[in-house]
Amino acid sequence: KAGVTQTPRYLIKTRGQQVTLSCSPISGHRSVSWYQQTPGQGLQFLFEYFSETQRNKGNFPGRFSGRQFSNSRSEMNVSTLELGDSALYLCASNPGQGGYGYTFGSGTRLTVV
């Protein structure tokens, strides 16, 4: 069974630009959630999607947005990038029916310069 695939693995962007990150969950999983990991704040929840609907959202500014497609693949977008957005962005796949099993991808390392 293929794991969770995140692309790209590394990204360098300039302040003010926008970026789109992609996540393909495990086949059959309908829930995808996104996390930001930084040395100072640790792992922080961004949002969760199930069957193309956002069910929960963390405490991040509106510059952070996401969506989920009918095949369960998800994208997150960050607009008007700031230096503080530099982080490892992780997505997690879950069957979505109340199960405990979260499988994380390897993440996208975003550097904003």
Added chain:
Amino acid sequence: TQLLEQSPQFLSIQEGENLTVYCNSSSVFSSLQWYRQEPGEGPVLLVTVVTGGEVKKLKRLTFQFGDARKDSSLHITAAQPGDTGLYLCAKLGAQKLVFGQGTRLTINP
């Protein structure tokens, strides 16, 4: 605001030693997970504990959930260099995980 406090934040020990890391909360949680994360990778789920007082073993790792379901511990016996990594506890919430800050463990050969 961190709802989960992990201690210690950093731990460096010699191969073969035993160690315990802790995860504490001021509030009760229904279930807790432990993850291990290696550099450049995402966290990997080690265990889920649900019942107060529960003890689960995974080879040389022993996980305990406190009776009051406000704390948990991870004990590693005879640590090996392959145990090196960031150990994270996480509380299961509504469609999300709330993580502690993690314990960065280094096992020296």
